[in-house]
Amino acid sequence: MTSTLSQTNEIGRLLGKARSEMADGRVPVEIFNSDVVFALEQERLFQRAWLFLAHESELPDPGDYVLRSLAGNSVIVCRDESGRIGCFLNMCRHRGNQVCKASEGNASHFRCSYHGWTYANDGRLIGVPHIRKVYEPGQMQRSDWGLLPVRTDSYAGLVFGCLDPDAPSLEDYLGGFQFYLDLYLRPGPNGTEAYAPPDRWEAGTDWKICAENFAGDGYHTPVAHQFGFELGYYASSATTHADGYAVHFPHKGHGIGLGRTPGMSPFFGYPTEVVEAMEEVLSEEQLSIFREVRTAVGTVFPNLSLLIQPFSTVPGEPGVRFCTMRLWQPVGVGRMQMLSWCLVPADASQEDKDAAYRAYTLAFGQAGMFEQDDFDNWSRVTRMASSPLCRDLSFPYLMGLTRAPLDDFPGPGVVMQPYMTETNFRNLWQTWLEYLERP
Amino acid sequence: MTTDHAIALADAGAHPDQLPGSAPSLSDGIDAELQRAVERFLYLESELLDDRRFEEWLSLFSEDATYEAPLRVTRDRQASQLSERGRLFSDTKATLEVRVRRLLSEYAWAEQPPSRTRHFVSNLRARLLDDGAIAVRSNVLVYRNRAERTDFELYSADRHDELVMTSGTARFRIRRRWFVVDQSNMSGDSLSIFL
Numbered sequence: 001m002t003s004t005l006s007q008t009n010e011i012g013r014l015l016g017k018a019r020s021e022m023a024d025g026r027v028p029v030e031i032f033n034s035d036v037v038f039a040l041e042q043e044r045l046f047q048r049a050w051l052f053l054a055h056e057s058e059l060p061d062p063g064d065y066v067l068r069s070l071a072g073n074s075v076i077v078c079r080d081e082s083g084r085i086g087c088f089l090n091m092c093r094h095r096g097n098q099v100c101k102a103s104e105g106n107a108s109h110f111r112c113s114y115h116g117w118t119y120a121n122d123g124r125l126i127g128v129p130h131i132r133k134v135y136e137p138g139q140m141q142r143s144d145w146g147l148l149p150v151r152t153d154s155y156a157g158l159v160f161g162c163l164d165p166d167a168p169s170l171e172d173y174l175g176g177f178q179f180y181l182d183l184y185l186r187p188g189p190n191g192t193e194a195y196a197p198p199d200r201w202e203a204g205t206d207w208k209i210c211a212e213n214f215a216g217d218g219y220h221t222p223v224a225h226q227f228g229f230e231l232g233y234y235a236s237s238a239t240t241h242a243d244g245y246a247v248h249f250p251h252k253g254h255g256i257g258l259g260r261t262p263g264m265s266p267f268f269g270y271p272t273e274v275v276e277a278m279e280e281v282l283s284e285e286q287l288s289i290f291r292e293v294r295t296a297v298g299t300v301f302p303n304l305s306l307l308i309q310p311f312s313t314v315p316g317e318p319g320v321r322f323c324t325m326r327l328w329q330p331v332g333v334g335r336m337q338m339l340s341w342c343l344v345p346a347d348a349s350q351e352d353k354d355a356a357y358r359a360y361t362l363a364f365g366q367a368g369m370f371e372q373d374d375f376d377n378w379s380r381v382t383r384m385a386s387s388p389l390c391r392d393l394s395f396p397y398l399m400g401l402t403r404a405p406l407d408d409f410p411g412p413g414v415v416m417q418p419y420m421t422e423t424n425f426r427n428l429w430q431t432w433l434e435y436l437e438r439p
Numbered sequence: 440m441t442t443d444h445a446i447a448l449a450d451a452g453a454h455p456d457q458l459p460g461s462a463p464s465l466s467d468g469i470d471a472e473l474q475r476a477v478e479r480f481l482y483l484e485s486e487l488l489d490d491r492r493f494e495e496w497l498s499l500f501s502e503d504a505t506y507e508a509p510l511r512v513t514r515d516r517q518a519s520q521l522s523e524r525g526r527l528f529s530d531t532k533a534t535l536e537v538r539v540r541r542l543l544s545e546y547a548w549a550e551q552p553p554s555r556t557r558h559f560v561s562n563l564r565a566r567l568l569d570d571g572a573i574a575v576r577s578n579v580l581v582y583r584n585r586a587e588r589t590d591f592e593l594y595s596a597d598r599h600d601e602l603v604m605t606s607g608t609a610r611f612r613i614r615r616r617w618f619v620v621d622q623s624n625m626s627g628d629s630l631s632i633f634l
Contacts, residue, residue, distance in 0.1 A: 101513075101515070102513050102514045102515040102518075103512055103513040103514070103623065104512055104513075104514060105514050105515050105518065107515075195524060195525075196510065196522055196523075196524040196525030196526070197510060197512050197522050197525050199510065199525070199527070199625075200623065200624045200625065201624065201625035201626065201627065202624065202625075202626060203627075203628045203629075204628060205628065224548065225546075226546040227541045227544050227546040227547060230544055230546060231537065231540060231541065231544070313533075313534055313537075314533050314534060314537060315537065337624070357524070357526075357529070358529050358534075361526050361527070361528065361529045361530075362529075362530070362534055362537070365527060366527065366625050366627075366629055366630045367508075367527050367528055367629070367630040367631075369537075369538065369541055371629060372547075372548075372549035372550075372629035372630070372631040373546075373547070373548040373549050375549070375628040375629045376548050376549040376628060376629060376631075377548065378628075379628045
């Protein structure tokens with residue numbers, strides 16, 4: 001980012017204010033809709049963090065690809081002929097045209113439609129038209145001009161990419177959060193699969209509002225989704241909805257809310273075969289926690305979130321567990337593109353997978369009843385955050401500020417009670433600030 | 440359904456984005472009177488949606504009705520642009536009823552204040568099915584605006600309905616609605632309306 005002096009001053013003012021406000025459990029309103037923050041996030045956060053790219057099940061066969069966005073770059077995520085998954089900038093090295101135009105498909109190679117340079121699905125440049133006539137012998141080395149590769153790594157089927165060569169490994173980056181991610185990603189020996197391509201839409205919402213909400217905002221549920229309680233949807237009630245835990249990982253930014261309903265039967269809403277498969281692969285500590293979780297809602301810093309929730313397609317029917325995974329991608333100031341998947345246990349029966357997906361479409365996705373209410377609220381927050389009067393205002397993040405964490409919880413991380421708290425969010429903002437303060 | 444002077448408008452192989460068995464033909468077994476009745480029914484249905492008379496709208500669906508919208512995906516060349524399994528809506532009459540009950544509650548925040556919608560239905564192509572039901576393919580354009588905003592959403596869709604005849608005043612019930620929105624990256628914060 002080229003900075004003029006006034007921009008530099010504005011960045012200093014904003015970061016200084018964020019630091020002093022956060023010390024008192026507050027977060028400045030203006031960060032939720034600011035061109036300075038947007039540019040700073042692009043440079044200092046999204047260029048450095050591990051960002052989600054694709055689920056391995058989206059690429060089952062050699063040649064399968066999906067087109068994704070990584071920190072504003074169009075990238076191809078592709079399984080090559082040897083079965084390895086790679087990620088490449090979607091740009092012909094000759095004059096910069098996009099070599100892939102579809103959002104998914106299968107291809108042995110990508111041929112540029114401008115001058116015809118052709119790349120294998122492992123990124124190698126394999127075809128340069130008229131190479132012997134237009135270049136001197138030895139002048140054009142195809143090996144110098146392959147598609148630009150992006151560093152990738154994966155955990156439990158999730159492929160991530162990172163643009164910072166000096167960033168720690170994905171394992172370090174996740175930093176113990178895998179213990180909780182396993183609830184979503186390892187419901188059996190074969191993990192999960194994406195049931196269908198992601199729902200995609202663009203909304204006038206700042207991505208951070210969503211990432212925060214999914215880091216464990218049990219507080220909004222009884223109000224924002226009040227219809228769910230009114231229609232008898234939930235294995236919970238407004239009075240018990242605060243029960244449970246919130247877990248975060250300091251300086252990593254990850255956080256998860258674990259809502260529980262007193263008296264709920266263990267593994268409520270899971271098919272029996274999935275419970276047996278979970279018992280096969282998860283540790284005793286994991287099982288002892290997950291057994292009694294009704295809602296698990298978490299964010300992998302910065303912008304990937306997951307939710308597991310029992311949901312009845314018709315109120316009064318026994319609940320079905322569905323899992324949604326979503327990527328909140330900033331595409332402009334106060335604007336984001338949403339990618340939302342439904343993950344199903346690979347070891348579940350087809351019937352159970354279908355039932356979970358139906359529940360997902362009713363609740364989430366652009367036409368999902370829960371999703372609708374969330375985005376309506378979030379876009380209004382975003383609009384207000386750019387209002388001139390907000391420049392001096394902050395939001396309170398005081399819940400749990402002076403409360404001591406649990407010391408006898410069987411899982412890692414800093415664990416707070418109850419489920420309704422704001423400790424996860426303070427950690428999210430603290431980590432966000434640490435990235436933005438690093439030049 | 441006569442086939443004598445059938446004029447095929449497309450090759451025998453249906454376009455991959457079409458419902459199976461929906462290859463267009465001018466020989467459809469539908470006379471002008473029936474065509475008009477189908478049009479009037481779909482106009483009435485649109486009116487109920489635009490006037491937010493959702494319970495009456497729901498009563499136009501048969502008890503075994505399905506309401507389904509595949510996801511669009513951007514794929515190359517002749518590959519189908521419809522997701523095989525992905526759905527924007529995957530509803531039955533029972534789940535549509537839940538959506539309607541929600542809209543009638545005080546807590547459907549995405550519709551508070553309500554969307555202003557206008558459904559435009561055109562290019563009706565009806566044909567008689569073997570069991571006496573009527574398959575109707577139509578183009579649908581839906582305008583949606585909210586609150587004091589000047590921007591709006593326009594959803595264009597390819598809609599396939601199956602109507603069964605009844606003795607009631609509406610004359611038909613919808614037993615199947617299947618539609619595809621002509622967008623793979625959707626606009627609008629949420630899709631809190633029916634198409």
